[in-house]
Amino acid sequence: MPAPTATRPVVPTWVLAAILVAVMAVVLAGLALVGGDALPERQGPPVEQLAVERTVLEPGTIELRLRNTGPDAVSVAQIFVNDAYADFAGPGDEIGRLASASLKIDYPWQDGSPYLVSMLTSTGAVIEHQIAAAVETPAPDAGLFGLMALLGTYVGIIPVLLGMLLLPVLRRASRPWMTGLMAFTVGLLAFLAVDGTIEGLDIAGASSQAFGGVELLFLGAGLAFLALTAVDRMVSARRAGAGAAGRSGYAAALMVAIGIGLHNLGEGLAIGSAYAIGELALGAFLVVGFAAHNTTEGLAIAAPLSGGPGRPPLARLLGLGVIAGAPAILGGILGATVDNAELTTFLLGVGVGAIVQVVVQLASTMRDGSGRILNPVSVGGLCAGMIALYATSLLVAA
Structure with missing residues (x-):
């Protein structure tokens, strides 16, 4: 009695894999679009987090390069340096999740002095950053x-x-x-x-x-x-x-x-x-x-x-x-x-x-x-x- 021969699949393996990946992508995209609307709104104040990834000190200015590490967008409304109000230039829009932004603060800092930078958000939360000793950042030259x-x-x-x-x-x-x-x-x-x-x-x-x-x-x-x-x-x-x-x-x-x-x-x-x-x-x-x-x-x-x-x-x-x-x-x-x-x-x-x-x-x-x-x-x-x-x-x- 002859041995049974293996039947060749009608659909190639790579085509089947591509179809399944496409189906998963469509389902995940659908969840992202409509899944949030089906859930109740979160109660409580927004969770606002900003991390200072780099501090650049130049004469008369303090630049903070920020990244939003929290789940909600953050908008910086005011900045205080050592409890004194300071003018700053930065993004007018909110900083979204994982997005980065730079704030340039006008402040006559002194070499070697410590500074506490307090960022007041639009919701009234305060995010602080400590500069242990101010030193001018070397220029990349x-x-x-x-x-x-x-x-x-x-x-x-x-x-x-x-x-x-x-x-x-x-x-x-x-x-x-x-x-x-x-x-x-x-x-x-x-x-x-x-x-x-x-x-x-x-x-x-x-x-x-x-x-x-x-x-x-x-x-x-x-x-x-x-x-x-x-x-x-x-x-x-x-x-x-x-x-x-x-x-x-x-x-x-x-x-x-x-x-x-x-x-x-x-x-x-x-x-x-x-x-x-x-x-x-x-x-x-x-x-x-x-x-x-x-x-x-x-x-x-x-x-x-x-x-x-x-x-x-x-x-x-x-x-x-x-x-x-x-x-x-x-x-x-x-x-x-x-x-x-x-x-x-x-x-x-x-x-x-x-x-x-x-x-x-x-x-x-x-x-x-x-x-x-x-x-x-x-x-x-x-x-x-x-x-x-x-x-x-x-x-x-x-």
Whole structure:
């Protein structure tokens, strides 16, 4: 008896999926149009919320860039600065949900003085914004970009390259020492991930949260982890197709450099934002502190290169240092000119996710002869790496 043949569906799968998506879209649009009319009106006063995303201080003016984070539209009727009425220019219409607007207040503020800006809405509600210490906002010009580039070079590129100078010493290390060094690298990266998470949580808590606060941190971490995992799988598949065994030392060092670079991008954002509001004390202590802190990152990049045959070309080493350190320059420029807490939170999350993915990759390099990842040498290296980065982080006053 012949086997029954499978019948081919009359409607292709993609056509069926398109029809179902269209039906769902029509139903949702109908609910949006007529669903609200069928519900009773909300009782009580409107819920009015305005978040100040950026404060721009220029001589004689205070500009507040606002976003409506509440469910109802908001109209600003009057503004008081330190309980004194102040003239302002702003949108004549209401600020709708999630919409943004700028209010430019005429006020002769004094450098270093604190100010409380009170916004009185058309319904009589008062929304306050505190300026801890008034500092003129730097103009986004060539001077600012040059300063951020110099600062990013000081705290990003130079210290990473300094840490990579230890490569000749690392190449002479024995197998047990190599296991300890790789564990030391993993400890450094693990502490970076924890440090970035804590910093991201702090910044997320202070953001407007109009588009998410802590969620942006974990969204960035998840996307970065998955993206780097996909890249690693693709590279491994190509190496397998070419007959190469395992992951090369350069490939591992490149992934470490990318992870550290994404972390330094978020770190640069925080530095630039702090400079824009006058909370960054530029000076030798800041430079030396960041240099000592980030030199350990260069060591983390050099460690995977120490076990390979031959001496890595100088251009390749410089490239790794630039990949890891240069994002601090871009971050500084973005932080000083944009100063958006939500963007900073997301990019810090990207750095955390990238570093976690690199830690997962490097975990296998800590195995001893019995195949154990957690052995006396690796545990000692992990602890030493975390302690080293913690100790150097105490030197950073930013």
